[in-house]
Amino acid sequence: MTYEEVIFYVVAAVAVAGALGVVTARNVVHSAVFLILALMAVAAVYVLLASEFLAIVQVLVYGGAVTILILFAMMLTRVRDQAGPVDGPQRPFAAFAAAAFMTTAIIVALETDWRGNSTEEATVVDINAIGNALFTTWAIPFEIASLVLIVALIGSTVLARGEEGEG
């Protein structure tokens, strides 16, 4: 049990706890907060996976933009005042399905004998290589991704913006 492992288990525990909070918290705002927690923990996991770059992206994009966005949305949709419970009637089925899937996925993860470099070692990926690849090897995805962002932008403006004569 190396210290990395210790760290991993801690982080993982936090992440799982956060996730649990997200999906179980009675109060919606709390689950938002739990989400932040979970995301941060996951960022830490990235670090453990020797991808600091992604960790940073994660913190910036999620810790910043996404959660703020979500909180705004909650505020605007006055989630608090929504009548009725937070969870739907099909919760037990949900639990069952999730459990079933979890078992399957875990078994798969353990049963599979993953091919690759035998040294159980996370190789550090050089950021330059990534950047380089993004613009050369992965040019199409990159450009399309930009289109996706534009679409999302236009879409959300068109849909969200209030028209004249609308309260």
Place this chain on the structure above:
Amino acid sequence: MIPIENFLVLSAVLFSLGMYGVLARRNAVLILMSVELMLQAVVINFISFAVYLHPEAFTGVIFAVFVIVIAAAEVGLALAIVLRVFRNRQISNVDEADLMKW
């Protein structure tokens, strides 16, 4: 060093929790958050595969990047739609939005 299985199991757990959230929650925003969790799990998968198994091409890492980007965009767009629904009908609970059925 940490064996890859740990990360995979972690992602499996996160993914399932997210799935549970999607299935169990009523509020659109909460469902979105759960989806985000699932995507996180996916990202963990990709990265761990990349760095442990196939570092030479690190396709997984690239994939992860794009997934994060898409996820962010998704949230934005989805929230816009949720907002639109709320404006028109004062609801954000998805199971109340069943004008159309059968």
Place this chain on the structure above:
Amino acid sequence: MGMEQAWLIPAIPAVAFVFLLFAGAYLPRRGDFVAILAIGAAFLLLFPVLIDLLDKAEGTDYTAGVKSWEWVQFGDFEINIGFYVDPITIVMLAVVTLVALLVQVYSVAYMHGEPRYGWYFTVMCLFAASMLTLVLADNLLLMYAAWEGVGFCSFLLIGFYWEKRSAAEAAKKAFITTRIGDVGFLIGIIMLWEKAGTFNIQEIIAFAEGGGYDSTYLTAAVLFLFMGAVGKSGQFPLHVWLPDAMEGPTPVSALIHAATMVVAGVYMVARMLPVFEVADAIALDLVMLAGLITVVISSLMGLAATDIKRVIAYSTLNSLGLMFIALGSGSVTAAMLYLFVHGFFKALLFLGAGSVIHATHKQEIDELGGLARKMPTTAITFGIGTLAMIGIIPLSGFWAKDEVLIFAEEEQNLIVYLIILASLVITGLYMARLFIRMFLFESRDPESYSHAHEGGPLITVPLMILGVLAVIGGFVVLDEVGEALGFAGGFGQFVLEAGHPHEYEFHADTAIISTVLAAGGAALGWFLWQGRAETATRVRETFAPIAALFANRFYIDELYQFLINRVVLTLSAIVSWFDRNVVNDTGVDGSAGLTYFTGFELKFLQTGKIPNYALAISAGIIVLALVMIATQV
């Protein structure tokens, strides 16, 4: 011009039919003369054919004339339109053409002023054509075709007054009843073909005598054939149509339902008799039995009938029964002889009755009487016919009946013989009754009586001719007469008995017995029905139930009616109910409805709620994954 041209005999009326059908309406007198000329020509053509036959004959073995055309041929299957002339044919031809000619002439007066006057003659031509084809046909199929053809004509003519509901019904009844017999006829034909591979009668006979058929098979086949005869010749149990058939114009009854069509059955059996004889004995016994039963019930029913035409109709049944008894006893000669003379005196009776009806417009026996004073010719000729029918020596009926009796005595057991004798008495009884009630004593309906009068020559002349024939017709049995006419000998020398001539000898005992019985019957009739017929009334009252039984024809018609209404129609109703409710509404619509309902149930899966949809997706994934792993790993 000889036997090879025999086909012209039916051809001429056929042509006349087509001509009248299209042109008749535009001819003067609706073209009745065309019909008469056609049938007359056919009658005349008979003689060259006969002469040719006699010329070609050596002693008493006659070489038949044959002429045939191919109608259908493929593979080894062929159907011919063939004509065949031999003594039996000649006898039949003689009756048909002669009676037909006389009846046509008679009709000109009788049918005068009818609506559809032209139509009557048109159909008559068709009938003549079909009937003659039936007679001349050399193969069973052509015979069957003509057989149906005459049935159809009788349908048209019985239904001649179709505005009368009763006429329409009678026509229907006649056609359907005979049709039931024809089912058997057709089956029989096909069965005979199936083994012999031919429809030709002579070839079939040869094949049968060559033992080509397994005997039970053959028995079945001939019995099916006989079904056809039973239907056509109104034998029990298919006799019910004939009395009703009297709805048609009287000349029609005379021609079709007395002289010609109804004897077609006899003719057919006579033709096929060799085959019958090859078959098991039971076949001929059944033929005889059918005849016997018919004889009995018909004479009893005749006793109670009040419609003069119906009475004659029953007498016809009676005669037909005797013919079948003769056939059942294996005698072609007797049967054909009876057929021959029967044609004349029965036609005579009908035409006489017709003349009475024409004069009085009454045919209920109780509304007539004393007409002898008003219409002597009719009375005399009718009397002759009656006596001939009863079989008083030396009238024609006697000789024929005598032959039958002789054969019955030889071939059948005593009971049968006695039954026949008994029937003679009854026949005498009701024929006498008929004559007495029609012509003697005073009329019971002065009004119609007052303006009754003898018909014109067109009516009386045929009556006289037939009267003469009814008197002398029987003498052909005597060799002397036959030779005088240029035949090898008497009737038995001409119409051979299973290939070899049949000598006629006079059995004094039989003659005496039969004549005495018949005369006795007649005398008894006189005793009962003389004057106001109080005696008869008293007798009827004493035996009221039996009288009712006879009057209601043993309730056989009622029985059939019941069967048709209750059984057949109910069955049909059940089937159509089954068709609508089970096959259609349950089977077809049911399955459709089931599909529709499945859709109705399934659509509720679509709850419109996002979580449910998501659940469906994840469930799908998980099941897919688990099954895949389970099966593949």
Place this chain on the structure above:
Amino acid sequence: MEYVLLALVLIPVLVCPLFMLLPSQYPQLTRYVAALTGGVLFGLSLLVFVVYQFDGGAGLRYELQWDWLENVGFLGENGITFYLGVDGIGAPLVLLNGVVILAAVFVSWNITHRTKDFFVLLFLLVSGVYGVFVSQDLFFFFFWYEVAVLPMYLLIAVWGSSSHFGTFTRTKEYGAMKLTMMLVAGSVLIFIGIFALFVEAGAGTFDMTEIRRVGEEGGIDEDFQKWCFPLFMVGFGVLAGMWPLHTWSPDGHVAAPTGVSMLHAGVLMKLGAFGILRVGIMLLPEGADFWAPVLMTLGVTGALYGAVSALTQTDLKYMVGYSSVSHMGYVLMGLASMNEIGVNGAVLQMFAHGVMTALMFTNVGAVYDQAHIRDMTQFGGLAKQMPRHSAFFTIAGLSSLGLPGLAGFVAEFHIFVGVFKAGYWWAGGLGILAAAITATYILRMLARAYFGPANEKWADLKEMRIGEQFSAALLIAMILFMGLWPMPFIDRISQTVETIPGIN
């Protein structure tokens, strides 16, 4: 000459757009065009029938083969070809179609509602029928088969009539829908059968002559034939009105307008029997041999069942409809006898039933047009007002009850002989019995509605229209032609039938 078949198939299709272009305010013009087309088709059909000469082989004549789809996917050298050709069995049926369409056009003269559309659909139907009779390619066979079904729904549902009974009602929509759905359900089975057959034959072509050749060389396994034949038997059987899948036929015929009933009962039902023969028996002889008893049983059942249930029908059209079921039962019997005589009889019966049932519908239509009811118990003594009409109807009836000298007898007799020859005594006997029952209900109807005392209620009925009289005359001419001189039909048919494998 090889283009005559093409003309037969295409003229009706090509005339449809022409109809659409015609100005709809002159319905008379449309009718004339329709009549002209019908005449042309009749002429061409007659030509085909008359000049047809058997010349060895499978007896195909006027063949015309155009590539349609080949060398793509699973399709080989001549995968799907537009292959027309008529054999001795097709020729009489082509003539039948020509006769009936011409008659139907004149009978439909009084269609006033959307005349154009009516004739468009009618001729579409006709082209489908021609296509089936002359297609030698399995794909196009089925193609045209479906084309023939295609317009039925609208034809019945738009121009048809609903009938009300005391306890229940059959709306025209119902009849139309049931008819369409059942026929298409049948073609599902045919569809499957064709797929299987194509794979089994493995010749990469839908050319029937080719597949037949493969079969004769034993390329089609016997077990395969045994399970594949029922698909065709039942699938086509639906259209042939095979018991118990016949229920579309009475209701459909009743709902349909006269002209359509004529075509449908007269010609379309034949497609089913024709399909069983052309695809089922010709391509899968061993399977046919194996299933013949079943087919025979179903055929007899249909014949008796139809006749018996016709006995109590009071609606004229229902009576005719059930009689169609009964007569198609004979056709199936003839096919099931699997010998030359029987199959000849079956084809003859297809023609005979076609003309006589068309004639019957013509007459029913003629009286329905005026009286607007079809309940025979309401009528009586119609022969007074409509003598010709009654005569025509009587002739039709007599033909269908098998009176010698008319078409029905020739056909039915051959069938019975064939059935007996094949050793089905019981079937033959029952079949003949059914013919007697036919006589019963026909005469019952005639006595009820046409003879007997005239019913004053209908004193104002007039003789049938001259056009209808023409149609009736035409059909009767055909009935007499076949009834008196069947040889022209028989030698065309028999020579082809001889060549069919499995027919002894």
Place this chain on the structure above:
Amino acid sequence: MPDSTSLDWELLAPEYILAAWAALVISADIFWGRLSKEQLGWFAALGFVIAGGVSLIWWDDSRQFGELADINDYTTIFRVFFCGIGAFACIISAKYVSERLLHPGEYYGLILVAVVGANGMAAAHELLTAYISLELMSFSLYVLTSYAKFDLRSNEAGLKYMLLGAFSSAIFLYGIGLMYGATGTTQYAGMSEVLSGDIEDIEWSVYLGLAMMIGGLGFKVAAVPFHMYTPDAYEGAPIPITALISALSKAAAMAFFLKLFTQAFIPLIDDWRYFIAALAVLTMALGNLVALQQRNIKRLFAYSSIGQVGYLLVGIAALSQDSASAIVLHMIGYVVTNLAAFTCIILYYNWTSKEEIYEYKGLAERAPYLALCMTIALFSLAGMPLFAGFATKFVLFQAAANEDMLWLAGVASFFSFVSLYYYLVVIREMYLGEPEERTRFRTPVLEYTALTVLTAGVFLMGLYPKPVFDIVEDGTESIFAGVEVDGGDGGAVLSEP
């Protein structure tokens, strides 16, 4: 290591044109006031025409863009096809949008961009590219679905489509991840190379990954049980968008599905074909059965399209080059027919704002030509002859039968028979119903022209599909290059080049 050489950007010209045209349209909407809203639609259509024309440059050419996409006949066919769909979508939208929607510029822009995504899906031979393109298309469609801002059903449709789309793409991604982990690549070719070898050790993750990818794709093509969003999205979306979804997203997803399973997963065909078959059966059954119950024409078409997907899946289950061509053929036929039908629906809606089936009563009186075309389209969808549906279905099912999938073909033909019923119901309304008023509608020239073109297409496909079939064959050849399938048991191996 994917080589970063040979990035010849001109290969992507059509996509660039489309994207640029989108910008052009949007800005034209903002700055060029003289351009009426309808003309804007036609303008967008023009862009599609240009892009489609340009993409023809690479016909009969086989090029690769890096390791990501290849530009061959398959791609070209679909590029042209998608551009065609887009063009028609724009034309038939024009009136509708100008009368009922805000922001036409963005509307057309999004359609253009969606087509870019679709092209990417068809072109990619690598999962990341395919996935991103998929998302691009989906995003545009999410927006367009909820484009009628103040129509509650439209919003709701958008919400459902969006959320479930996100959910399913998460699943899809997880599947991709597993597959990537197992095979170490996202290249189709690379994957099938690994999979055709011995996969004893990685089979767990392979099969889970496969299952989840099937699920994700199943969602996009709307296969039961992943179809749930379809009816609601179809019903809620503005009608032209309904048409677009039913045509574009289905076709693109199917192109992706086909290419992926052909080039990557065919070595495992015996493992997955029966699952696809099962999905196919479920899809056909549910789609057609529930369609019997529908009252709303859009919803009816949603279910009928589900049924059609079932038929396409039949082809996938019996995957071989023949069935691949058959699939593409049927898809083209189906899309053309569907567009024709939707053109009619839109026109009727423009006139009367009605979309319930019973409200179509008497259409034949008021607009005979429209009713005629609608009838033709419906019969074609039901697989009746003379029209596209018959020929293409026949070929498709026969192809399935050739791969020992006769039973499946049988099921398929049975359900296509069931489908006839609900199409007939619509026809009945049009021809038998009594219209409220008998006034004829005035005929809009452009739409009628488009309708005529589409109907002509339906007839062409039905009466002489040879030319189309030949083209399609070239396309499928190019994706089957190097892949060899032996029919019958369907086992497949990768032949050594």
